[in-house]
Amino acid sequence: MPVAPVSGGSDLVGDGVPFLVSAGIVYEIIAACCSSPQTAEINADKRASTLMKWVHMGLLQSVGFVAVAAIVDRRQAKPIIAGGAIAAAVMYGSYWHALRAGLSSSEPGTEGQDEGAPWMLPKAD
Secondary structure (H helix, E strand, O other), rough: OOOOOOOOOOOOOOOOOHHHHHHHHHHHHHHHHOOOHHHHOOOOHHHHHHHHHHHHHHHHHHHHHHHHHHOOHHHHHHHHHHHHHHHHHHHHHHHHHHHHHHOOOOOOOOOOOOOHHHHHHOOOO
């Protein structure tokens, strides 16, 4: 008995896979642009001026990928768009919170702590 394809081709296939794939690509793209909300919060004092710029860049890239996926797979467009939109909102909120929490914190960041570490020393000729 043949196995039903993961996406499409069967009435038994639901919208879960395209939803998760769309959400996953948003998380991946934004993470590639921004490191993590935890790192952003810890180092907000040094990264505040560029942090949201990179979140916005990640969101723009994500919109492009989600839109192409929805156009290519029109049958699954609703879960593709829903997954992308929910993930975008959650990630935007996470970075917004990280920025605000980090700027209001008096804790020291971690950026610059590796100065003088062996991997940062000049290499011998």
